[in-house]
Each structure stands twice: as structure tokens, then as C-alpha cells.
Amino acid sequence: MQRCNSFGNSFRIKTIPLMVALVLPALAAAQETRGETTLSAVRVSERVMGEKTEGSGSYTTGKTKTATPLSLSPRDTPQSVSVMTQQRIEDQGLLNITDVVNNVTGVSVNQYETHRAQFHARGFDINTLMVDGVPTTWDQQWSSGEIMTGLAIYDRVEVVRGSTGLTTGAGDPSAAINLVRKRASSKELTGTLQLGYGSWNEMRGMLDAATPVNEAKTLRARIVGEYVERGSWVDNLENKNQTVLATFEADLTPNTLLSAGISRQENSPRGSMWGGLPVWYSDGSKANWDRSKTTAADWTRWDSTYENYFATLEHRFANNWKVKASYSHGDRKADSYLLYLYGTPDRTTGLGLFSWPGSYQVHTQQEDFGLQANGPFALFGRMHELALGYTYAYQRFTANSRAASTFGSVGNFNAWNGKNFPEPSWGAPTYYGKGETRQEALFAAARINVADPLKVILGSRLTRYEKSGDDASTSSYAIKINDQLTPYAGIIYDLNDNLSLYASYTDIFQPQQRRDISGKFLDPVIGKSTEGGVKGEFFGGRLNASLAVFRIAQENLAQSTGQTIPGTTPPETAYRASKGATSDGYELELAGELIPDWNVSAGYTHFKAKDAKGADVNSIYPRELLKLFTTYRLPGALNALTVGGGVNWQGATYTFVGGEKFEQKAYALVNLMTRYDFSKQLSAQLNVNNLFDKTYYGMFDAYNQYTYGAPRNATLTLKYRF
Template sequence: MHSLLFPSPRTPVASAVLSLGLFMPLHQASAQAQTSSVAQAIRFEIAAQPVAAALDQFARQAGLQLALDPTLVQGRQAPALQGPYAVRAGLETLLQGSGLQGRMEGGMLTVQRQIQMSARSLEEITVNANQLGEITEGSGSYTPGSIATATRLVLTPRETPQSVSVITRQKMDDFQLNSIDQVMEHTPGVSVVTYDSERTTYYARGFAINNFQYDGIPMLRDSAYSAGNTLSDTVIYDRIEVLKGASGLLTGSGDPGATINLVRKKPTQDFQGHASVGGGRWGSYRGELDLGGALNAAGNVRGRAVVAQQKKNTQQDHYSRDSTVFYGIVEADLGPRTLLTLGADHQNNKPMGSTWGGIALLDANGNFNDMPRSFNNGARWSRWEQYTRTGFATLEHSFDSGWVAKLQLNRQTNGYDSNLGSAAAGFPNPADGTGTSMWAGKYVGHTTSNAADLYASGPLQLGGREHELVLGASMTNRRWKNQGWWDTGSYDKNIGDYYQWRGNVPMPAWGVAPDFSNDETTRERGLYATARWNLRDDLKLITGGRWSSYVNRAQLLDESGVFVPYLGVVYDFHPTYSAYASYSGIFKPQSVQDAQGHTLDPLEGTNYELGIKAEFWDGKLNASAAVFQLQQDNYAVETGGMTPSGGTAYRAIQGVKTRGYELEVSGQLSPGWQIQAGFSHGIARQQGQRVSTLTPSNQFSLYTSYRLGGRLQGLTLGGGARWQDKTWGDISTPSGTPMKHTVQSYWVLDAMARYEFSKQLSASVSISNLLDKKYYTIFNWYSTYTWGAPRSVNISVNYKF
């Protein structure tokens, strides 16, 4: 049995300590004081959180030493323990329903499994943690305990030599962040560009974010005819992690801006759940039901089911979207050291009055076309229905040696069925509204992605020290099938007076056969390895690499034997502070050709990063400061010529560089006071000229909440602000000569409040865009713009089971 000693003055994040199996003394007290304290009534102040952290605080407050087997507590949650308790009674309350029991002897606190009676035999129950890091649900925190997004190693934020921003379950609940778009608006260093009513794109460090992960499994976003992953509802996720910079070690192909990892909720040992209903401005409403717990008496089979229904109405005339989400997951302990997980999710999005592209940016005179925020350029019949179907399975086994083997399988289908009509083409004449016509198209298709990842991780003894090693292999097959109709023949696309447009036009008579179709399969394979070398107690070196292949026959792409390196070092120069440096890479095949008809080499990205991280108050507060440089080589630019097949010819140049810095702090400033704040600065240049100007050079965000005490106990107040610098891009003009259009900088303020009538019942109010700031983003390809959402108020009532 591996045990841990927990003394009290200093606790690095407890869950990370447990998962790494490190021995760390945390409390020294006399045996006499320890013994007498067991019989005394002590006032405990312990929040609801993972069992490991709760036991650590309990031992410190009770004056005990704690010896604990890490495998016993992984994935388990403890309730709050507040007020005066005899030590033994307090311990029993803390462990109630966990399947564990405590024993105090000679000033030492030990924890062991409860013996479960069954009809056949006595059975031991072990719950694993899926090697994804610490669950944030129930922690009450805006910072995670540990994560595994960057390297597959389960590390604390301080131990990770790369910038990572995490939106925890608590922050999503506080500010009612029910969509990925809302989460990204709250994520430091990420900007959101809205194309139309269904599509957004996220940017970090000057590059679009197209790399997504689900529980660490890479899934590349393909949004040519759909929103891809950005319509996901957050009700099924425990947290959303954003790894800044290149992430080719685990993702393979992609861009060097950032990777978004969506970590799903997990089943609980005890029965728990919540039901909530709410509504907001413009007649929107939402309902949720989330239930989880053991499915048998022994507790070795656990499940969770989540359902949410939302009707979203906005400021836009004749627009609405109905969304339905189902999620189910089951965990089964096949043995004391083997965990099987099966799950699925299902989401439908059915809008009406969808826009396709935004509002025409300029009028016929070349001036800004300032339309009301309620203006909807979509036809009333225009719809962009989308759906997601996901099934996943995980098998994990822990060996006596401390090694863990894990197989993950994921199958996801993103589909769409659209009839689109939008008054977005042309430049309206301000005198009579003429000069504008419709875009009209019908698209039906889906992308099915099958992914598998197999890896083993564990300790490695070398040079008298224990190190960590990860060896893995992954594969992904993506097949995109699409049919499109765009030739509407005699259909009249002229809309008449643009300023009187209300979307009342007939739908085109689409042809029986599509005008074009697509059927493409992309295959990616990879072998990866990561090692964390314990050079000294205060110095860790992380080395790794990935050997990748990428094949898409339809695009004549076949890249194999590509090596993507990873290197990081972390030096603890103070009990609170660490300095780090990292180098990571990524590559992305591209289908464009040169004048001779040769496909350009893949884009290659690198990320250099230097920084300092700090961990305060036993990991309850994390802070970081980083400087970075990103570079893309083999960047494609037009030559002005043509390819042999008649397409536009490109040439590869070496160098789009982005340099900048980032600051972030997240977690608990004091009991009941949570914060997440960040500032980012980055400028991208190509041969000395600014590029990626649709993303802001500077961004700031700060969100905080505070739980009041005394007579106002039960009340939580919060708020925040986000600001971004001006952006600009080249747009089309009535004269045909491109020009630059600038979007000015802007602030958006938000606020929230929650009152807990009891431990079960609470009510919340969330106000977005508190000061009703009027702002917009541009889609420079179409020379259109989209207004940001005006002030909205959402009220919800939540009941916990």
C-alpha cells in the first residue's frame, strides 16, 4: 500500500500530490495535543470539495497526521463540514456516503474502505479518476487542482510548463455560462468573432482555435458548412480547459494558437443531482435535470444522466433556436484496479430565421451601414439545423507497480441540414434601399469522426530517483459527406428596399439533384511519448515527441513521418514560485498548390514560452506570467499566377510570428472570494507587416464572486468586465478597391447574484452586458458585421437533491 503523510503548514494541491504518489510531510504536533484533540469539540471550516483535500484540512484543523492511500479517494467528493464537532463525529460526517471509514490512533489518522456486504461475499470498492485531473464540480473554486491537457501527465497548473486557462464548473454555474461561446468570452486571452446567428470562431495568440479535445481525445473542428463544436451546451462538462500555444504532442495537426479540452462530468458515489428552471429577456427559457449516484448496493457501478432543454430568443427579429441535450455515463469497477466507462451524448439545435453572414458592412456611398441591433437579414424560412451524436468508452487498469494503462474510444457525428437565405450581398443605397440581393443555398451533410487513444503511464526508477513516463498511440478517421444546392435558376434574389426587409420572401425550389457533393476522408495516426525527469527535488525536465501521419486522398495530401517535439523545464526557486520554459510544435497539412501544381508543405508551428507561476494557500490560488513567441513556417501567400489546373497559385514563405505576454490569476483570494482575471498582449507579423488583425492585440478580463456572511449569509454577489483592443481587416467596397475597416475597442460588464434559501434551494440572477454596450465584430471575407448581444437578464431557480 502506498501511503502519504499529510502535515499541515503547507499543502501543494492535494489531488496532484495523491496522483503522483509523492511523500510530503505536512504537519508536526505533539502526540499529547493530537490525542487530546480527538475528544474535544473543534470548530471546523471545511468547504465541499474532493475527499483528499477535505481530509487534509480536517487533519490540520484537528491536529492529526494523515496517512492515506491515493487510490482510495480518487473521484470521491466530501460534503462541507462547518461548525463545532467532536473530532470523531466530524470525521464520520466528512466520510459519510464515501464508502470509506476513518481510524484515529496515536495521533495518526488513517482511512480505509468500508466493508460492503453482498449476497455472495465481502467486496472492496475502488473508484478511479480517469487520469484527467481533479474534478472541479463541488470544489467551489475558480481554479483546478490538477490537469492533464498538455502532456497526458496529471500535473498541477504550477507544474505545467505552458499557459493554461480553466473555466471550472463553479464559474460556469455562477455566471450561467451555458454555451461554449459564453465560456470563451470569459476565458482570458481568447477572443470571439461572430460570423452569423449560428457560427463563431475563437482566436488565441493571433490564430484561430480549431483543435478541440473531449476528455483529452483530439477532435479537429471542421466548420465549412456547420458550427462544428461551438454550439455545444456546457451542462455536460465539469470544466473547460484552454491550453495556450502549440499542442502537437497530443493533437497532431492543427494551429499554434490554443486547444480547447472539454472534460465531461463524472458519476458520483452518492446519489446527488439538481433540477433548475429559468428564463430571460426576449422570452428565452431553460430547464435542466442532472442526477447521479451508485446503481447497485455495492457501489461499484455508478451512473449519471443529464438533460437540458432551451429555447433561445434574441434581439433579432423572427429568430429563435430550440436546443435539446441528453447525456449519460456509467462507470463500473470491474475489479479493485480496473475501471470501465461507457457514455453518450446527444444534442439537437433547431433555429428559425437563421442568418448567413452578417449585415452588409458598407452602404453604396462607402459609409458604415448602421442598422438596428434587431435587424435580421435572414429569410423567415432560413434555418440551419445542426446535431451532434457522441459515443465513448474508456477502459483503465492500475498495476501494482504504479503504472496505469488506459484505452479511450470516441465516435462523434456532427451533422447539418440547412435551407439558407440571407440579404447580405451588395451595398444598399441609403436613398431607396436598392442594390442588395440574397445569398441562397441548401446544404445537407455530416462529419463522422472515430478516434482511439491507448497509453500507459507510470513511475520509472533511474539514477536513484523516481521519474514519470507516458507511452501512447492514437488514431483518428474523419469522413465528411456533403450535398449542396446553390443554382436556384429563375429565383429572384433581388430583395427590393433593403431598409424595409422583414424576411418575407418565398423559399427557392431546390433541384432534385444537388449541384455539387463532397466525400472526403482524413486519416491521422500518431505515436507519442512524454517523460518527466526528476532531476532534483526542485527541478523537473519534461521531454516528449510525436510521430504523426496525415492522409486525405481527395486533397492529394499524404504526410508521414512528421516529428513534433515537446520540451519543458520547471524550477521551483521558492516554496511558492516556479520558473518555467517550454518549446512545443504543431503541423497542419494544406491543400493549396504552387504554379507547378505541387502541393505546399504543411504549415509548421512552434511555440516558445518563458514564465513564472505561483501557487498560494495550498493551491487554492494560482497565478502565472508568461512571454511567448509563436511562428508559422510554410505560410501560403498568393503569387498572382495560376496552377496548371486553373486554380490560384501560392508560394510558401517562412514566417508569421506572434510575440506577446500573458498574465492570469485564478482561485480563492480569501474564504468565499473567488476570482479569475487575465491580461494578454500579442502582435502577429509577416515580414514585418501586421497580420491576424481581426484579433485584438490586447485583452483584459476580470470576473469575481463573493459569498457574504453574517446576516447576509447565503447571498453571493459577483461581476466582471472584459475589454478588447481595436481590430481591423480588409473589406470590399462599392468601388471595388479593398479598404481597411476598424472596429473600435470596447468594454462589456456583467453581474450576478445568488441567494441560498437552504442547502437545497437557491435562486440566481445573471446580467450580461450590464451597461448595454453596443459593439460588433466583422467577417471580412463577406464584408459583413454582426452586433454583439444587448443587455440581457436571466433568472433561474435551482434545487439540489
């Protein structure tokens, strides 16, 4: 542990900017050398960087539009942007969105249980996952399998940190995570077949096939299917995941493209934990359970499904303007039968825990429609770019519960294995709660070419927001926000062909269900993000680097007045708007190809998050993060062999459990991979995660409980391309 702490101490605030000051000019110099000696014109033309990362072999991308509706390179985007490309997903053997968050720069996971978690960035929660740019929000306590979202059907995952209200609407000033689907764009038969086997009897099969349907190749189709079955280091826990995507593209005219499809994911875990392990024994000493220990019974389960129907119609005009209309329908369901254990056990007898069985049905439906136009325009003798559009989103949430017939005795928890606790009889589903949310917005963004080295991005979103609902224990509520304005402003100044300075301001709003003394709902919490730094683009866009300094400040956060709203029954506390949390920090990232066949992704984040009184907020979220992964394809006679590895390191975190400080010390997880290409079609890959079998916590801030992260594990994958 001392080694980890000394490792973290080497990354100090004064050191990182100095490193960047030295590294970025060196990369700029290397750009010239590489361009003259090793990077041939043929190689550049064969691997042009665009939005799609599939087939690029890269750890970066040429274009992204998660931060704004404009299609911009990472260098031209005045916010911190990371992209988990298809090559990186394959190299690390990542299976779901939680794997991505654990490995991408600047974001991390607080794993509440085996099937619920909270994502966060820069000290704030992330409650929105975007799919092809469409925000899908979820309430963590009513998880419907969001954190288990598989990656087989996605080309890449884009992550923009800071406030993202221009593209996501309501939310927290943390980050936007955008999963971008694979497309049926291939005009020849292509595909892959993968088979994998790993620790805890993990078995995986994946088929991805794309083909033209007609002779003219104006109609194309793609099918992706994945099946994963695996056990766990946690006793009794088993997971089964099935994912399928069927999509097509049709060239209605040379300039008109119709694309549509359907995707479905099913998660069927058994032995799911609800809550975690007790932190303390009844004598006040800290418990030290085995990593395989569970609080679940062998009958617990947390099934979930997610179906998504989507269609897009695009038309490109002769003047290079493009109009796109899109529609999507999402349907999430979760059905759980769970067991919660609580209390503090006796160290010797194991007695002292109590049980609470619970069963819930959750159903969320979402409809989204979008219309967008974008293209170039001339002004004052220069060409600029404009994007404008309209979005409508409707979400309906319902929850039912089932009453348990009995609450069995836990007995000696020291001997608990989850196999001798009978499943109760469950009553019929009864109403528990519901909610409806509507967002309607107009937006516009322009990239103004002020001078050859100077670009300005201006944008705005005008949102109308309505939310209503109730639950079994509280009165109903209805929030309506008219014409919430979300501004966006950014500036980029090119120092030379490779380096740019940038700065930006944007914000995001989050409605709150708190009333003032007059009974009126408080205005939304506003998360204001300011960011600036330097970005670099090298080797034809195949390597991107950035240094960012950021500040996030909340305004209008509800604070109790200690008074009661007159006439409310039962009495309801009155609140007032106040200053909220602030987050200040910096971030360094390098992603792409250093030399041919050497890919690297490295990111370091450091921030402080304080409330209005200067106290730490969300202290369980790590203030320091290092995410590093690299691969190298050997030259010459060993060219069939690729080797790689990386480290995920995070600084110390803490919380208070029962009045006592409970700390997770800094730790590092080391991961390795190697791949051998038997031919152009067939390869074998071995991934080893947590090489040194580090013991660490997955969660330690819910109801005086904690869980463990995964011990050392390995996976072997065979891949065949056709």
C-alpha cells in the same frame, strides 16, 4: 469611447511585469499568514484539488493534462493553461462553448453570423475542439453546430494556449480547447434541477442525476438532460437546443474501471442569418442599422445534431502504473436552408441588394481509438513519471447542396423584416464535396526529477497523416505525410514553496494543399511556440497565478511564385515555402480563491502579430484582452448571499472593407450576478450581462458585412440540489 481607450492605455507593457513582481511575492507572504490563521487543516482536507472541478467551489483546478499526456498541476505545466471550472460556469450562467471562449483568458470570438464563428488565440485560428482529450476538428465554413456546443454535460473546459501538437496532432499554433465530461463517479444519489427564465423569452430546464445502481455501489449511472428555448435581439431569430448524456461506470475489479456512455445535442434555430448587414450605402457613407436588423427570412434554418458514443477501460497495477484504452465515435450532421443578401443599398430607397438562397447537407463522422500507459519509474535514485501511447483517428466528411428554384427580389432593404420573402422550392440534394482524414500517432512524454527544485519535461509525437477529397468546383487532392515529428520540451525550477520559473518549446504542423513548381505538395506549415515566465501556487493549490512571455513563428507557409505548374489543366499556380506570421506577447492570469469565499479569475493578454514583411495579420483579432470575473459570499448573517461581477475588455481592431478602414474601437462589457441560498438545497441566481448596454460588433470581416453583439440581457435561475 474615450474612457475605454484610456482604460486600455493603463495596461502597458512595462506596467504588467512590475505588477506581477509586486503581487506574486505578496501572495507568497499571504500564503504563510492565511495558513496560520484562517485556513484550517479540516478545510484543506475537505476540498482537495484534483482534476474534477465539480463540487470544489473553485475557479481553478489541481490537475490538467490537455498540454501533455501527463497529469500535471497548472504550476507544473510549462505552458499557459486556463480552466473554466464548473463553479465559474454556474456563476456566470454560461450555456455553450462560445460563452466560454468569450470569457476565458487569452482567447476570443469572431462571430461571423448567428450560427458560425471563428475562435482564435495569439493571432491564429482555433479549429479544434477536444472532448475528453480527443481532438474533433471542423472547417468553419461547414459549421455543424460546433460553436453551439452546450456545457450541461461537461465538468470543465481546459484551454492551453500556444502550439499543442503533442496532444492534438495537426492544427494551428493557437490553442487547444478541451471539454471534459461529467462522470458517473458518485456512490450516493445526488443531483440538481435547474429552471431559468431570461431576456427574449429564454426558458431553460436542466436535470442532472447520479446514483449507484447496485448495493455494492460498484455500478454507477448518471443522466444529464438540458432544454433551452429562447428568442434573440435579432428579428425572427429563435433557438431550441436539447442536450442529453447517459453514462455509467463499473468497477470490474478493485483496480479495473469500465466507463461508457452516449451524448446527443440537437440545435434547431429559426431565422438564422447567413452573412451580415451591409457596411456601406451606395453613396459611400457608412450604414448604421438597428441591432435587431436581420438579413434572414423567417423560413431560414440551420439544424444540426451531434451524437457521441464513448468507452474507456482503465486498469491500475500494484506499482501505480495505469493502462487505459479508449474508443469514441462522433457523428455530426447539419441541414440548412439559408438566404444570403449582398450588395450596397441606396440610403433613401433601400434598393441595391441581391439574394442568394442556399441549402446544404453536411455529415462528418469520426472514429478515435487510443491506448496509453503511464506511471512512475526510478532512475539515478529519483522517481520520475512517464506516459506513452498510440492514437488513431479517422474522419469522413461529405456535403450535398440543393438548388433553389427562384431568387426573389429584395426590394427596399430599409423596410426589410424577413417576413415577405417567400421560401423557394428546393431541388433534390446533389453532390458537393467530400473528404477523408486519417491520423495515426505514437507519443511519449516524461517528467524528469533532475533535482528537488528542478523538473524537466520531454516529449515527442510521431504522426502519420493522410488527407484526400474533392469538391464540385475543383479537382481531387491527396496529401500524405509520413513520420511528422512533433517535439516538446519544458523546464520548471522551483524558487520556493510557491513560485516557479518555467520555459518551454513545442510546435504543431498544418498540412497545406499547395504544390511547388514540380507538382509536389509543400511540406506542412510548422507553428513553433516558445514560452517562458513565472508561475505561483498558493493556499494548497486553491489559487494559481502566472506571467508568461511568448513567441510563435510560422515556417513553410505557401507563397505564390507567379509561375504555373507545367501540364496542369486548368493552369495551377506554383507555390514555394516561406516564412509566415509571427506573434509576440505576454499574458498575466490569476485564478482561484484569494480568501475563503472570495473567488476570482483575472487574465490580461497583449500581443503583436505580423507577417514576414512586418504588416499586421488578422487585424480583426484583438491584440489586448482583459477577462475578469469575481464572486464573494458575504459573512455572518448575510452568508446566504453571494455577489459578483466582472468585465470583458478588448482593444481596438480593424479591417478594410471596400478599400476603406472599418474599425471596432476598444470596448468593455460589464456583467453582474447575485445568488441567494434559501437553504442547502434551494437557491436563486440573477445574472445581468452587458449592464451598460454597450453597442459593439460581433463580426465585421466577411464580404463587406458585419453583425452586432448582444445588448443588455438578464437571466433568473432557480436551482434545487438533492
